[in-house]
Amino acid sequence: MKLLKFLIGLCLGLLILILPLSQWQVSDLEPLQTLAVQLDGRKKPLDTVAREQVTQIHGSTHYRQDNGEVEDYFPTYLSLWFNQRDWNQEPFILFSYRPLKEQVGLDPERKYFSFQELISSDLPRIFNSAKQKESQGLDLTRDEREALTVADRMTLMVNIVGNDNLPLIPHPSDIKGKWVGFEAGETYYQPAQMVPIRETYQSMKVIYGEETENLGAMGSNLGTALRELSPEVYPAPELLQREVNFSALHFFGKAWKLYILAFLAMVFGLWFQQLDFYWGAIGIFVAGLGIQSYGFIARMTIAGRPPVTNMYESVVWVAFGVAAVALLFELIYRAKYYLLAAAPLAAASLVLADSLPAILDPSIKPLVPVLRDNFWLSIHVPTITLSYASFALAMGLGHIILGYYLFAPRARDKITSLSRLNYRVLQVGVLLLTTGVILGGIWAHFAWGRFWGWDPKETWALIALLSYLVPLHGRLVGWLSNFGMGVASVVCFNSVIMAWYGVNFVLGQGLHSYGFGTGGSELIIASLVGVDLLFVLAATVRHKGWFAKSESAVSQSPQV
Numbered sequence: 001m002k003l004l005k006f007l008i009g010l011c012l013g014l015l016i017l018i019l020p021l022s023q024w025q026v027s028d029l030e031p032l033q034t035l036a037v038q039l040d041g042r043k044k045p046l047d048t049v050a051r052e053q054v055t056q057i058h059g060s061t062h063y064r065q066d067n068g069e070v071e072d073y074f075p076t077y078l079s080l081w082f083n084q085r086d087w088n089q090e091p092f093i094l095f096s097y098r099p100l101k102e103q104v105g106l107d108p109e110r111k112y113f114s115f116q117e118l119i120s121s122d123l124p125r126i127f128n129s130a131k132q133k134e135s136q137g138l139d140l141t142r143d144e145r146e147a148l149t150v151a152d153r154m155t156l157m158v159n160i161v162g163n164d165n166l167p168l169i170p171h172p173s174d175i176k177g178k179w180v181g182f183e184a185g186e187t188y189y190q191p192a193q194m195v196p197i198r199e200t201y202q203s204m205k206v207i208y209g210e211e212t213e214n215l216g217a218m219g220s221n222l223g224t225a226l227r228e229l230s231p232e233v234y235p236a237p238e239l240l241q242r243e244v245n246f247s248a249l250h251f252f253g254k255a256w257k258l259y260i261l262a263f264l265a266m267v268f269g270l271w272f273q274q275l276d277f278y279w280g281a282i283g284i285f286v287a288g289l290g291i292q293s294y295g296f297i298a299r300m301t302i303a304g305r306p307p308v309t310n311m312y313e314s315v316v317w318v319a320f321g322v323a324a325v326a327l328l329f330e331l332i333y334r335a336k337y338y339l340l341a342a343a344p345l346a347a348a349s350l351v352l353a354d355s356l357p358a359i360l361d362p363s364i365k366p367l368v369p370v371l372r373d374n375f376w377l378s379i380h381v382p383t384i385t386l387s388y389a390s391f392a393l394a395m396g397l398g399h400i401i402l403g404y405y406l407f408a409p410r411a412r413d414k415i416t417s418l419s420r421l422n423y424r425v426l427q428v429g430v431l432l433l434t435t436g437v438i439l440g441g442i443w444a445h446f447a448w449g450r451f452w453g454w455d456p457k458e459t460w461a462l463i464a465l466l467s468y469l470v471p472l473h474g475r476l477v478g479w480l481s482n483f484g485m486g487v488a489s490v491v492c493f494n495s496v497i498m499a500w501y502g503v504n505f506v507l508g509q510g511l512h513s514y515g516f517g518t519g520g521s522e523l524i525i526a527s528l529v530g531v532d533l534l535f536v537l538a539a540t541v542r543h544k545g546w547f548a549k550s551e552s553a554v555s556q557s558p559q560v
Contacts, residue, residue: 009283031220038179041366050077059094059358083162251295256350258288263343312360319349321389341396384436390429398489402539460499
C-alpha cells in the first residue's frame, strides 16, 4: 500500500510535467526560434536571445499592449527586430524604483515607460553623473545604480530595433571565431552566397505580422542557408532545440507546483491521520525534486558549468538544497515535519526566481575571470548555498516549533521531538558553512592572492557562521531551552539573508561584484523580516505568559 501511494505521487508529478499539452505543439515560428546567434560569449538560439532581452528590458516574458492584447516574448522581439511599430512611443521599458522616478519627474505609480518619456525626463542627467563617477572609481548611490540599470535597458532596446547586424552569420572555419551580421557577411563569404540570405531576411521583415506560416517557411530556408555556410562551426540542430525546449518546458516552474501539492498532501495526512497520506506526499515531493534536478542538469549542460554563478541560480539551488536535505532527513527519521517545513520554502524560492526576472536574471552569461575555475566553483559556491538551504530548513522547523508554543504550548513531547530534529539540521548547516568559508579562503588565495580580506561578502559569511555557533554552543552547555533554540533558528536566519541578499543588493560593494544587482525590493524584504520578528515576539509573549498570569506556570521555563 505504501509503495502504491508513493507511485501515485510520482505519477502525479509526471502528469504535471506533461501538462499543458499545448507546450508540445510546434509553433509556426519554430524555425526562427532555432536560428543560432553568437551573443554574450556563446552560441544560442534566437528564442533564448528573445526571452533574455525582452525580459531584461520589460521585466517579463509577456507584454500587454495599450489595446489590452498580451503578446509573448518571441513575437515582441520580432516586432522590435523588424521595427514594425513605433517603439519610441511604446511604454515598454521597466522602471520600478519609486524614489528615482519621483526625482526625475516621472509618475511614481507607473511601472513602464516609453523611450521618449525617459529620454525627455531628468534621467539622462543622473545617468551621465553616474557614468562619470563610475569612470573615476567612485562609489555610486542607490539612485545612480538604478539610473544605470534603466539606461542599460534603453540602450539594449535601441540596439534591437531594426538591427541588421545581429550576429547570425557564422565564421567560415574557426569554431571560436567572431560571427557577424547580414551587412558584414561579405567579409567572410562571396556575394553569391550572401545575396540570397539577405534577400530572405528582407522579405521576412516585409511579411512579418501578415503571413506567419510563410514567415516560418522562410525562417527554415534561412536557417538551412546559414548552416550550409559553415556546417562545422554552426551548432547542431539538436543542441539549439534542446535549449528552446528547456525554456518552453519550464522545469523549475513545474517543480514548485509539486512542492505545494506535497505540502498540502502532508497537511491533509496530518489532519486526517487515519487516511495516511504520508507516502503519497513523499512521492509528490520526490517528483518535484526529480523535475528540478533534471532542470538543473539541462541548464548545466547548456551552460557547460555548475548553475550557481548568479543570484537567480543560487536561489534555485537553495530551493533544491532545502528539498534534498529535507528528503534525506525525512527518509532517515520519518518525522513528517521535515517535508512540512521544506516544501513551502522550496516553493517560495522557486516562485521568487520565476516571478522576478528583472531582479533575478535567469540568463546564461559568460563567467567573470575569477569564476572560471570550475573546480573551485563546483565545490565552494554549492557548499555555501547548501548551508543556506540547511539554515532555511531549520528556520522553517523553528516556525513550526514556535507555532506550537503559540497555539499548543502543552504539546511538550512534540516540541521536544521537533527541537531534536531542528538541532540536527543546524549542525549540518554549520558544518557546511564552515567548510564553505574555508574553501572560499583557499580559492581567494589562488584568485586574489590573499586568504582573507574582510570583503563584505566574507565578513557577513563569518557573521552568519558566528550567529549559529553561539546558540549551538549555548544549547550544548544548557543555556538555551527548546524555546530558545526555536527562536535562534528563526532570528539567526536574518544573518543569512544579509550575507546572501543584503551584500548583493543593499551594500553592492566588494570583490564579489559579479553577484551584485539592482532592483532589489529592500522594503519588501524588511517588511517580511519585521512580520517574522513580530511572530517571534508573539510566541515569546505566549511562552513567558507576560499577559496571562494563569498560563505562566504552565509555559514558563527556568531556561531562556
